[in-house]
């Protein structure tokens with residue numbers, strides 16, 4: 395079992411150079427959120443069994459090139475404008491690992507009419523309260539914290555991380571509330587039992603009454619590499 399905070403430190407050494415971040419794929423337009431431009435970064439601090447990011451997650455040292463915040467923002471802006479989208483994101487892996495790079499992109503987003511959707515597992519925001527405070531300075535930002543499971547044991551089973559790290563996901567929600575950052579939680583429903591969902595709802599209500607009603611549902615997409623991973627782990631989606 396690994397500690398995702400430590401894994402983030404190791405991964406950062408590979409995918410971050412100053413304010414440069416490694417990306418493995420050109421910016422493209424996507425259908426999510428009603429249309430969004432997405433840049434694909436390398437490296438994550440979790441190892442979710444349902445993750446569709448294969449090689450760039452597990453071998454970030456062997457793939458990708460480094461880009462400045464300006465380069466990434468300009469590509470995102472170009473694709474968004476071409477398609478008439480207002481939303482942009484950094485996807486593929488975990489954007490919060492390169493903090494200076496991310497903040498560099500967000501500074502540029504704030505000078506535009508675009509909205510940045512920060513999709514994150516929240517571990518680093520939960521681990522460091524200052525991260526949420528720093529995010530609160532950006533106005534064209536909405537954070538989506540993707541909860542991986544409904545409790546520490548399930549979290550560990552699905553990510554391979556130590557169970558206690560699940561609390562960082564929930565702590566991220568608390569820290570974002572305290573810092574008045576626009577956000578919503580989501581949950582990977584495909585591996586949840588009804589009692590597990592109830593358990594999670596109770597935890598969310600303990601943090602804030604509004605969280606349970608703003609919980610977005612996510613479902614696994616069975617891309618071929620995901621099917622292989624699930625099979626190897628002996629895990630089947632229930633939904």
Ligand code: SF4
Pocket residue numbers: 438439440441442444445446447451486487488515
């Ligand atoms: S947090 Fe996201 S990118 Fe990282 S392993 Fe999980 S699903 Fe993949």
